[in-house]
Amino acid sequence: MNQHHGMTLIVKNTTRLVSGFIAVFGVYVALTGHLSPGGGFAGGVILASAGILVVLAFGREFSQRLVTETQYHLYDSSAMAAMIILALLGYLAGGFFVNFMNATSPQSVGESVGRLNSGGTIPLFNLAILVKVAGGLAGVFLALAAFRAGGRSQGADAPSVALPGGAGEKED
Amino acid sequence: MGIAIYLLTFAILLAGLYAVVAKKNVVKIIVGAAILDYAVNLFLVLIGWRTVSTAAGAEGGAAPILAAGQSGRQLLASAVDPLPQALILTSIVIALGVTALMVALALRLHEKYGTFDLENIRRLRG
Amino acid sequence: MGMELFILMLIAFMLAASLIAIETRDLLSSVIAMGAVGFALSVIDLLAGAPDLAITQVVVEVVSLILLVRVVTAREETQPVPSDALRTAVTLLAGGIFLAVAFFAFGGAGGGATVPPFGQPVLTSANPGVSADYLARTAEQTGASNVVMAIVLDYRAYDTLGEATVIFVSILGAYAILRRVGRRKEARA
Numbered sequence A: 001m002n003q004h005h006g007m008t009l010i011v012k013n014t015t016r017l018v019s020g021f022i023a024v025f026g027v028y029v030a031l032t033g034h035l036s037p038g039g040g041f042a043g044g045v046i047l048a049s050a051g052i053l054v055v056l057a058f059g060r061e062f063s064q065r066l067v068t069e070t071q072y073h074l075y076d077s078s079a080m081a082a083m084i085i086l087a088l089l090g091y092l093a094g095g096f097f098v099n100f101m102n103a104t105s106p107q108s109v110g111e112s113v114g115r116l117n118s119g120g121t122i123p124l125f126n127l128a129i130l131v132k133v134a135g136g137l138a139g140v141f142l143a144l145a146a147f148r149a150g151g152r153s154q155g156a157d158a159p160s161v162a163l164p165g166g167a168g169e170k171e172d
Numbered sequence B: 001m002g003i004a005i006y007l008l009t010f011a012i013l014l015a016g017l018y019a020v021v022a023k024k025n026v027v028k029i030i031v032g033a034a035i036l037d038y039a040v041n042l043f044l045v046l047i048g049w050r051t052v053s054t055a056a057g058a059e060g061g062a063a064p065i066l067a068a069g070q071s072g073r074q075l076l077a078s079a080v081d082p083l084p085q086a087l088i089l090t091s092i093v094i095a096l097g098v099t100a101l102m103v104a105l106a107l108r109l110h111e112k113y114g115t116f117d118l119e120n121i122r123r124l125r126g
Numbered sequence C: 001m002g003m004e005l006f007i008l009m010l011i012a013f014m015l016a017a018s019l020i021a022i023e024t025r026d027l028l029s030s031v032i033a034m035g036a037v038g039f040a041l042s043v044i045d046l047l048a049g050a051p052d053l054a055i056t057q058v059v060v061e062v063v064s065l066i067l068l069v070r071v072v073t074a075r076e077e078t079q080p081v082p083s084d085a086l087r088t089a090v091t092l093l094a095g096g097i098f099l100a101v102a103f104f105a106f107g108g109a110g111g112g113a114t115v116p117p118f119g120q121p122v123l124t125s126a127n128p129g130v131s132a133d134y135l136a137r138t139a140e141q142t143g144a145s146n147v148v149m150a151i152v153l154d155y156r157a158y159d160t161l162g163e164a165t166v167i168f169v170s171i172l173g174a175y176a177i178l179r180r181v182g183r184r185k186e187a188r189a
Helices: A009-031 A040-058 A060-066 A069-093 A122-153 B002-022 B026-047 B072-078 B082-113 B118-125 C002-023 C027-047 C051-074 C085-105 C129-142 C147-155 C157-178 C183-188
Strands: B051-054 B057-060
Touching: A009 A040, A009 A122, A040 A060, A040 A122, A040 B082, A040 C051, A060 A122, A069 A122, A069 C157, A122 B082, A122 C051, A122 C147, A122 C157, B002 B026, B002 C002, B002 C085, B026 B082, B026 C002, B026 C027, B026 C051, B072 C129, B082 B118, B082 C051, B082 C129, B082 C147, B082 C157, C002 C027, C027 C051, C129 C147, C147 C157
Parallel strands: none
Antiparallel strands: B051 B057
């Protein structure tokens, strides 16, 4: 078993089973944020924790083959842009950040309270915040893991500690 | 009772402040900043809390979420204040982002000086 | 009354855990005690009618605990030096004065409270402010049934945009700090 690339087989198999469900739960919490407790911020952190679990269990190289830090940062930035575009679309109903699809505006989708597509732009903002928070936190965690592996191998003046090589992945 | 609750909250805030001001270890300072943040969040949640007197006696207020078939007026009679909660919700996630930033700074410091101790770092810098 | 007593006990637990987190000499214990403070806070959120905050607090606590535990276990042990006695004395004095002022501000000496009493927020006073309006009219004005989300993303969305910017900038700063090699150094090597 290769200790340098992630944790033991048990952890890896459990991660294979669980991480997808965690990601789906994060999206669910964000999508139903306007109906029940939750919302984009909580959902984003849950989605990011699915990515963090993959980094912890399989190691940095494996998860960088799936999504790199640059791609995570791209998600982060484009979600921020989506938020601002949604806010600008409020000018359809008269102003910045005006909820242009809700019950009282002319573009109303006409759904009653308690349905998934009620609330106008609130679910859309929740989705944007979900992608933004998840991309930002997962990317930062990946960058932290990469920094540890890189900072150890180079830098002659850093005190060399007797940890197995590629120590970035060991967690005990 | 109410004053005791508020004063204990402020004691937690002071504990965090003490760690930020007087501790010499970078990790302790990060922990202190996090505790400071928790205390402020706790105070704002408690300021919005509400007791509702029912037939069975005083009870805690309900969450500000409409149940099926409930009108806003009915919610107004029983729910806690939603405004402080809305202000805290974003601040919790901001605290996480700031913690990530502080952790990155601490790792950089450790890479350069080989210690988390601010006193040693000052000495090494000369 | 029973609820208030339970909240009081949980806050006392938070205070004890935060004192342990600050004063213990082992950094790993310190970080884990900080986690205990956060989880107790999420239980209080749940009891005080704020399920949104409870969910967010739990997941944020887990992620920040992972971040800090990785920092502490990755690096070698550093023995924390005892803190400066003068700074400790000054902090304790300032803390005492602060708590005394807070005691009078909350009407501890009878009358003259500048903060609404516990259990009676501004919402229930004679001049209820905007909160009552949000609670009563969210359903017909925005169509959302979670009032907190309606405030965050509709009534006060400007505020949320600002806070999203803060998260964005802090993450950007972390990326900049963690960049492996500076450009200058890379060109020289």
